[in-house]
Amino acid sequence: MNNNAATRLNKFISESGLCSRREADRFIEKGNVFINGKRAKIGDQVFAGDKVMVNGHNIEPKEESNFIL
Structure with a gap:
């Protein structure tokens, strides 16, 4: 996640x-x-x-992957 930008909660989850x-x-x-x-x-x-936290579990964002073609 970009350090300055906000993300909608449902998208984050x-x-x-x-x-x-x-x-x-x-x-x-x-x-x-x-x-x-x-x-x-x-x-x-x-x-x-x-x-x-969702249902008592900490949720972590997935790291962005950079693909080079």
Whole structure:
């Protein structure tokens, strides 16, 4: 994740490989997602350094891969 840019929470969760964006929205709606210890809501943004937890598990973003063709 770019250090300055924010990412929508559902995209962040889906890019971690946990689930799809729609499934991430369901986790958020059910109150199972926290950002830095606070219950998240639909549309929240994640910044570099934020701690995201889904169902009690810490979610880490996947590292970007650079491919050279």
